[in-house]
Amino acid sequence: xxxxxxxxxxxxxxxxxxxxxxxxxxxxxxxxxxxxxxxxxxxxxxxxxxxxxxxxxxxxxxxxxxxxxxxxxxxxxxxxxxxxxxxxxxxxxxxxxxxxxxxxxxxxxxxxxxxxxxxxxxxxxxxxxxxxxxxxxxxxxxxxxxxxxxxxxxxxxxxxxxxxxxxxxxxxxxxxxxxxxxxxxxxxxxxxxxxxxxxxxxxxxxxxxxxxxxxxxxxxxxxxxxxxxxxxxxxxxxxxxxxxxxxxxxxxxxxxxxxxxxxxxxxxxxxxxxxxxxxxxxxxxxxxxxxxxxxxxxxxxxxxxxxxxxxxxxxxxxxxxxx
Amino acid sequence: xxxxxxxxxxxxxxxxxxxxxxxxxxxxxxxxxxxxxxxxxxxxxxxxxxxxxxxxxxxxxxxxxxxxxxxxxxxxxxxxxxxxxxxxxxxxxxxxxxxxxxxxxxxxxxxxxxxxxxxxxxxxxxxxxxxxxxxxxxxxxxxxxxxxxxxxxxxxxxxxxxxxxxxxxxxxxxxxxxxxxxxxxxxxxxxxxxxxxxxxxxxxxxxxxxxxxxxxxxxxxxxxxxxxxxxxxxxxxxxxxxxxxxxxxxxxxxxxxxxxxxxxxxxxxxxxxxxxxxxxxxxxxxxxxxxxxxxxxxxxxxxxxxxxxxxxxxxxxxxxxxxxxxxxxxxxxxxxxxxxxxxxxxxxxxxxxxxxxxxxxxxxxxxxxxxxxxxxxxxxxxxxxxxxxxxxxxxxxxxxxxxxxxxxxxxxxxxxxxxxxxxxxxxxxxxxxxxxxxxxxxxxxxxxxxxxxxxxxxxxxxxxxxxxxxxxxxxxxxxxxxxxxxxxxxxxxxxxxx
Numbered sequence: 001x002x003x004x005x006x007x008x009x010x011x012x013x014x015x016x017x018x019x020x021x022x023x024x025x026x027x028x029x030x031x032x033x034x035x036x037x038x039x040x041x042x043x044x045x046x047x048x049x050x051x052x053x054x055x056x057x058x059x060x061x062x063x064x065x066x067x068x069x070x071x072x073x074x075x076x077x078x079x080x081x082x083x084x085x086x087x088x089x090x091x092x093x094x095x096x097x098x099x100x101x102x103x104x105x106x107x108x109x110x111x112x113x114x115x116x117x118x119x120x121x122x123x124x125x126x127x128x129x130x131x132x133x134x135x136x137x138x139x140x141x142x143x144x145x146x147x148x149x150x151x152x153x154x155x156x157x158x159x160x161x162x163x164x165x166x167x168x169x170x171x172x173x174x175x176x177x178x179x180x181x182x183x184x185x186x187x188x189x190x191x192x193x194x195x196x197x198x199x200x201x202x203x204x205x206x207x208x209x210x211x212x213x214x215x216x217x218x219x220x221x222x223x224x225x226x227x228x229x230x231x232x233x234x235x236x237x238x239x240x241x242x243x244x245x246x247x248x249x250x251x252x253x254x255x256x257x258x259x260x261x262x263x264x265x266x267x268x269x270x271x272x273x274x275x276x277x278x279x280x281x282x283x284x285x286x287x288x289x290x291x292x293x294x295x296x297x298x299x300x301x302x303x304x305x306x307x308x309x310x311x312x313x314x315x316x317x318x319x320x321x322x323x
Numbered sequence: 324x325x326x327x328x329x330x331x332x333x334x335x336x337x338x339x340x341x342x343x344x345x346x347x348x349x350x351x352x353x354x355x356x357x358x359x360x361x362x363x364x365x366x367x368x369x370x371x372x373x374x375x376x377x378x379x380x381x382x383x384x385x386x387x388x389x390x391x392x393x394x395x396x397x398x399x400x401x402x403x404x405x406x407x408x409x410x411x412x413x414x415x416x417x418x419x420x421x422x423x424x425x426x427x428x429x430x431x432x433x434x435x436x437x438x439x440x441x442x443x444x445x446x447x448x449x450x451x452x453x454x455x456x457x458x459x460x461x462x463x464x465x466x467x468x469x470x471x472x473x474x475x476x477x478x479x480x481x482x483x484x485x486x487x488x489x490x491x492x493x494x495x496x497x498x499x500x501x502x503x504x505x506x507x508x509x510x511x512x513x514x515x516x517x518x519x520x521x522x523x524x525x526x527x528x529x530x531x532x533x534x535x536x537x538x539x540x541x542x543x544x545x546x547x548x549x550x551x552x553x554x555x556x557x558x559x560x561x562x563x564x565x566x567x568x569x570x571x572x573x574x575x576x577x578x579x580x581x582x583x584x585x586x587x588x589x590x591x592x593x594x595x596x597x598x599x600x601x602x603x604x605x606x607x608x609x610x611x612x613x614x615x616x617x618x619x620x621x622x623x624x625x626x627x628x629x630x631x632x633x634x635x636x637x638x639x640x641x642x643x644x645x646x647x648x649x650x651x652x653x654x655x656x657x658x659x660x661x662x663x664x665x666x667x668x669x670x671x672x673x674x675x676x677x678x679x680x681x682x683x684x685x686x687x688x689x690x691x692x693x694x695x696x697x698x699x700x701x702x703x704x705x706x707x708x709x710x711x712x713x714x715x716x717x718x719x720x721x722x723x724x725x726x727x728x729x730x731x732x733x734x735x736x737x738x739x740x741x742x743x744x745x746x747x748x749x750x751x752x753x754x755x756x757x758x759x760x761x762x763x764x765x766x767x768x769x770x771x772x773x774x775x776x777x778x779x780x781x782x783x784x785x786x787x788x789x790x791x792x793x794x795x796x797x798x799x800x801x802x803x804x805x806x807x808x809x810x811x812x813x814x815x816x817x818x819x820x821x
Binding site for chain 1: 624643645648649656661662664666667668672676677683686687688730
C-alpha cells in the first residue's frame, strides 16, 4: 500500500464515474450532431455554463458544511439590477459600483448566516425566505428590463482573451481559487470538518459560526459575481434574471459528488457536474428537444447519476464490510 | 448434543485480504445465556451478522433445529426466531410502545389497526416479564433502559428463540442493569437462547452460563462461567498472559493545575475541586450523576451559570471549547463517533484537527509538518492502519479511540479529561490506553477520568470524587478505595448535604 497520501481508491471510483458520464454525453452528442463537435460550440458551452459555474463554487462551500443556499439565483438577479441602477444614476464609476455590489452580496450572505447561526433556523428555510424577498426586491426596483450604460463593463461578459471568453476565464479562476482554498487552507479544512461532524468540530475548538459566516458570505459574493457576468453578457438587467439558477447550481454541485449532508466532495468533480449540465442543455437544444423535455431529462440524469453513485458505494460497503 | 438449538459448523467468512471468521464451530443450547467475548476484530460482529443473515458465509453450514443452511438471509433468520438487539435500537421514536412492538405486523380488524388488541397484548407481556412500561408511551419519551426493554419485548412477541444482545448494558445504570438481567434470566428460563456480547467481563460472570472466546477470527474455547475466571478469559482473548490489569508506577504529584470552585450549570450543582499535576483524578458515580456535565462545563461545551475555573493559578473564562483549549484543557468525549471524530475524514486530518492553528502560515496548511506529527503520533499510539489517508470510519473501535487521544496529544494540553475512555473497546486497546494515561501523568499532566467501570476507576485513580445528582457526595483517597464506599456515595441522594 502506498503511503503517499493521495491514493484513495475509495473516492477515485466516484470521481471517475461522473467523469465517465460527461465523456459518454460528449461522445454521444458528437456522434449524432455535427454542429456539436465544432470548437465554436464547445467554447459556447463553456460560456453558457460560466454563470452557474461561478455560483456553484459558492454553492459547494455551503453544501460542504451541510447547508444549502437557495438564495443564489435571487442574488444573481439583484446584483445585476443594483449595478444597472447605479450605472444609470451615476455613470462612470464602474469599478467602484462593482465592488459595492459585491459587498452588498457579501452582506446578504452574512445575514443568511446570522439567522442560521444565531436563531438556529435551518439553512433551507433562511435561504428560501431570502430568495423570495430578494426576488421581490428586484421587481420593486424595476418591473421591466433595464439597459446597462457604461461600456467598459461590457468586457466582463462579452470579451474574449486569446480566443477564450472572459466569463470562462473568470469561472476557471474562481474554480482554481476555490479548489486551493478548500484543499490547502485552514478554513477549507474546517469547512469539511463542520459538515462532517459539527459537534466534534466545536469540541475541537473550531469556531463553527465563523465558518458558516464565511461560506455564506463567499457564496453571496460568488453569486453576485455571477450576476454581474450575466448582466454584462445580456447587457440589460432583467427582473427575472437568475431565477431558478439556484436549482441548477444545486444540481451541478450534487452531480459533482458533494454529499447533501456535507463533509464530502471536491471542487474538481463539481467542475464535471457543471459541464454535464452544460453539455446536456446544449446537446438537447441542438437536436431540437423542446424545453420541457429538456427539464424532464435533466431531472432524470440527476437522479440516475446520484443513484448510480449510491449503488456503487453500497456495493463497495457490502464488499468491505468487516467487523 | 440434543438440546442444541443453533450450531455453526466450520463457518468461514473471507474478505479480500481478511479472514474475518476462520472455520468457527460453535453450538448454542436451548435456554442458556451464552457469552461471546473477544477483542475488537476477533470476529464477533461477523458471527452476529452470519446468524442474523446480514452476510453470507464463504463456507461452512449453519444448523438450526436440525436443519442445515449454507447461509441465512434477514427474513429467514427472523422467521426462524433469531433476533438481534443492537446498541442503537431499531425503534420508531414517534410511535407508542405497543405500536413499535407490533411494527410491521400490526393486528388488524378489517382494514383498520386494532390498537386496543395491541395494547392488551403488550400489557400482558409486560406482566409476564415483570416490566413496568406504559404501552401508550411514545418511544422518544422513554429512557434508554426502557427503550431496550421495548426491544426485548418486540423480539419476545415475535416468538424469538435465539436472542442476540450486543453490549446491552453499555448505556445502562447499575439498577437498570439489574432489571435487565432479571429479564434476561426470565427469557432463559422460558427456553430462549441468549447470545450475549459484552466487553465487561464482570457482567459475563454474573449473568452468563457459558462463555466462548474468539480471537483473530478463530474459535478458541468455550467454558462454563463457573469453571473459569477473568484472568483466564483475558488470557484466551489476547493469546498471552497479562500481568496486572492496571499499570501503576507513579511519580510524585505536583502543584495544583486546575482549580474549580462553585461550578453551577443546569445539571451541576456547586462542584468544587482541585486537580494536581501528575494526578489521575477519578470521577465516579452512576450514569446521570452529572460527571459528564461537569467535564463539559469545565471545557466550555455547556453554558456555565456560575463558578470559577483557574488553570495554573490564573483565572480562565471559558465561554466555548475554544477558550478551554487555549487554556490548555482537552476533553476526550464519551461518544467518539458523534462528538470525538469526523468519521468521513481522513485519519491524519482528524489527528491534526486541533492543531491546525499551529501548522499554518497565512491560513495555508503546512502539510509536511502535519504529516510528520501524524506519523509520530501513529507510532506512539500504535494506531493500526495501512495508511493515514484512510477514513477514520474504516478503523476498529479501539483504533478510533486512539485517534481521538492522538488529537489531544497533538495539542499537548496540561489538563486532559477522559470521559469513559475505554467504553466499547477491547482488552488489548484498553491496556494501551491505561499505559498512555500513566505516561501522561508521569509527564506532569493533570488527568480527570470519568468511568463507570468500577475496577478501572479503582485501578487507575489516585483519588476519586463520587458524584450524585449533580453534586460531589464523597472524596476517597487511594487507601480508602472500595466498590462499597463508591457505591454508597454514588447513591447518596439529597438528604444530608453539607
